[in-house]
Amino acid sequence: MEWRQKHTLFGVLLYVGSTVFVIYMMNGQPVDKVWNALFWLTQLFVAVNAVAKSFLQESVSRFRYYYSIVKPQTFMLAKMIYSLVLQTFMTLVSLILFWIMLGDPITQNGLFACVALLGGVSLALVFTFISAIAARANQNTGMMAIIGFPLVTPVLMILGNLALKAIAPVYQPGWWTLAGVLALFDGLVVVLSVILFPFLWKE
Amino acid sequence: MRQSWWKIVCVALLAYTLIGGMLLPVPRLFILNETIRNLYFHVPMWFAMVILFAVSFWYAIKYLRSGKMEDDIYSVQFANVGILFSVLGMLTGMEWATYTWDGGPWTGDPKQLCAALCMLIYFAYLVLRAGIKDEEKRANISAVMNIFAFALMIPLIFVIPRMVSSLHPGGSGNPAFSKYDLDSDMRMVFYPAIIAWILLSVWITSLCIRLNLIKYKKDNSFRFELEEKIAAKSKA
Numbered sequence: 001m002e003w004r005q006k007h008t009l010f011g012v013l014l015y016v017g018s019t020v021f022v023i024y025m026m027n028g029q030p031v032d033k034v035w036n037a038l039f040w041l042t043q044l045f046v047a048v049n050a051v052a053k054s055f056l057q058e059s060v061s062r063f064r065y066y067y068s069i070v071k072p073q074t075f076m077l078a079k080m081i082y083s084l085v086l087q088t089f090m091t092l093v094s095l096i097l098f099w100i101m102l103g104d105p106i107t108q109n110g111l112f113a114c115v116a117l118l119g120g121v122s123l124a125l126v127f128t129f130i131s132a133i134a135a136r137a138n139q140n141t142g143m144m145a146i147i148g149f150p151l152v153t154p155v156l157m158i159l160g161n162l163a164l165k166a167i168a169p170v171y172q173p174g175w176w177t178l179a180g181v182l183a184l185f186d187g188l189v190v191v192l193s194v195i196l197f198p199f200l201w202k203e
Numbered sequence: 204m205r206q207s208w209w210k211i212v213c214v215a216l217l218a219y220t221l222i223g224g225m226l227l228p229v230p231r232l233f234i235l236n237e238t239i240r241n242l243y244f245h246v247p248m249w250f251a252m253v254i255l256f257a258v259s260f261w262y263a264i265k266y267l268r269s270g271k272m273e274d275d276i277y278s279v280q281f282a283n284v285g286i287l288f289s290v291l292g293m294l295t296g297m298e299w300a301t302y303t304w305d306g307g308p309w310t311g312d313p314k315q316l317c318a319a320l321c322m323l324i325y326f327a328y329l330v331l332r333a334g335i336k337d338e339e340k341r342a343n344i345s346a347v348m349n350i351f352a353f354a355l356m357i358p359l360i361f362v363i364p365r366m367v368s369s370l371h372p373g374g375s376g377n378p379a380f381s382k383y384d385l386d387s388d389m390r391m392v393f394y395p396a397i398i399a400w401i402l403l404s405v406w407i408t409s410l411c412i413r414l415n416l417i418k419y420k421k422d423n424s425f426r427f428e429l430e431e432k433i434a435a436k437s438k439a
Contacts, residue, residue: 129351137340146330147330147331150323151324151355199346
């Protein structure tokens with residue numbers, strides 16, 4: 001059902017490409033730590049642009065139509081799965097673009113890819129829920145930024161730290177616990193949104 | 204809630220906390236010295252905040268189940284006063300940090316960061332509420348957001364601080380307590396201080412709730428009267 005809006009997909013792809021290009025023009029090839037920070041910032045903005053639109057673009061009447069054919073839990077899960085796939089795809093695209101344009105500081109490719117995927121999943125889940133809230137609150141994009149940024153700041157902090165391991169061979173004691181916290185956080189978001197979404201949907 | 208005895212207890216304990224907290228002997232510790240007295244003010248603020256947020260969370264669930272506007276008013280006022288106490292806790296903590304951590308009020312300590320993030324999430328809750336005009340919709344969405352915020356506050360305040368090292372007293376392990384709380388002179392003031400600040404926070408909240416309930420009833424008096432008339436007619 002989302003394929004109807006192909007132009008947004010290509011729009012986001014173009015957005016990723018131009019962001020990476022702008023970074024390249026302004027900065028050349030950055031050092032490892034900056035590379036890491038830039039990568040996650042790009043991910044954040046891609047998530048805001050791609051995933052967060054999922055609820056905001058639907059019109060009210062179409063919501064009513066969905067409401068009449070499926071249970072709210074199913075609808076929420078479907079939205080989450082869709083945004084998961086989308087965000088994973090975007091993460092891979094931007095990862096490849098970063099490799100091409102900004103150099104390759106990564107020492108452990110597999111590990112970084114795993115962290116990037118986990119990051120894509122977390123961002124997608126959080127932003128789907130936030131966009132569900134924001135869509136009910138007067139379809140306002142500004143609202144989404146206000147609610148969203150405090151929520152994703154801890155996620156991004158954890159992700160940045162996780163990814164550093166794949167970049168620089170520093171010893172990090174609590175790496176697995178950090179990864180565990182992030183996974184738990186994802187689980188929490190999924191459970192909460194499935195429980196709470198029916199209440200949001202009531203007219 | 205309208206009885207006066209607990210308010211008297213609150214005032215008495217607060218007076219005791221202020222006087223005792225400033226004058227009673229405290230152990231002399233390296234660097235800390237007299238700043239240890241901040242324990243009587245800074246720590247109870249967070250206790251009060253956690254309790255207020257928990258009650259607010261409870262009323263948010265209650266609202267979603269019952270749909271009564273009264274529950275929404277309870278939930279919001281508890282969250283409001285909780286935010287006030289978190290600001291106070293942050294300010295007292297920052298002032299203390301200026302003199303003991305030697306790096307100004309903000310040092311980017313993990314515990315400070317987590318507390319700040321938690322506050323930001325609750326600020327977002329307030330902004331969200333302010334942005335919605337329709338009353339019932341606002342109550343619904345903000346209750347959902349409240350539950351979400353509380354679920355995030357638990358890991359931010361209780362879990363992550365236990366996992367990273369920090370300058371904050373308590374070191375690794377429990378985020379707030381450590382050996383020097385065990386001094387028996389300090390306990391004499393510390394426990395009453397906790398009770399006093401919690402009572403004060405509940406007192407403030409109950410006033411806010413009563414004020415807002417009156418406002419709500421006044422704004423909707425027309426509707427209530429109408430409902431009563433309809434009920435009377437249907438009886439007749």
